[in-house]
Amino acid sequence: MELIKFIEMYEKMFDLKEKRHEIEKEQGYCTRDWNKMTNEILKLYVEINDLKMKCKKKDNEISISKEVILECAHKLPNHKGKCKNLHGHSYKVVLTFKAEPDKETGMVMDFSDVPTKLLEEKYDHQYLNNFMENPTAENFIIEIHRFLKKKGYSPNIIEVWETAKCKAFKTFMENE
Numbered sequence: 001m002e003l004i005k006f007i008e009m010y011e012k013m014f015d016l017k018e019k020r021h022e023i024e025k026e027q028g029y030c031t032r033d034w035n036k037m038t039n040e041i042l043k044l045y046v047e048i049n050d051l052k053m054k055c056k057k058k059d060n061e062i063s064i065s066k067e068v069i070l071e072c073a074h075k076l077p078n079h080k081g082k083c084k085n086l087h088g089h090s091y092k093v094v095l096t097f098k099a100e101p102d103k104e105t106g107m108v109m110d111f112s113d114v115p116t117k118l119l120e121e122k123y124d125h126q127y128l129n130n131f132m133e134n135p136t137a138e139n140f141i142i143e144i145h146r147f148l149k150k151k152g153y154s155p156n157i158i159e160v161w162e163t164a165k166c167k168a169f170k171t172f173m174e175n176e
């Protein structure tokens, strides 16, 4: 997220400098437009510097993860193979939260506060097609993210292991 903002700001600054240079060539510097652009560029410098400090602070961030096993049934209506039949999986869902550890507790989040229990209550021993039209591992991630968001949680990464060998995962932006 910050990186995109960073690039956008740099691009904006580059454009402004180009435009300012044009004005300088045509009208000379110290005109009204030249001054206006110089102020904008200075403002961008400050913003970019703030963002840089913020990113540096993020170097101290640590990720923590907790997993839960959910026994669920599903079928994939559009699948051409055997997945169109009703069957079950022992899904392993892994939630990852990333933050700078709290100064007092030394924790990103207490492991017991990672909301795996909420997932168990909602999805364990359920038929996933009741929650989604096409419950692929990918769509299950979107469903879990939406549900946890409503409960006030924003994991940075959600992994859904459909089998011991196959998983889907997504990294979420801070404001997603």
Ligand SMILES: [Zn+2]
Residues within 6 Å of the ligand: 074, 083, 087, 088, 089
């Ligand atoms: Zn399946």
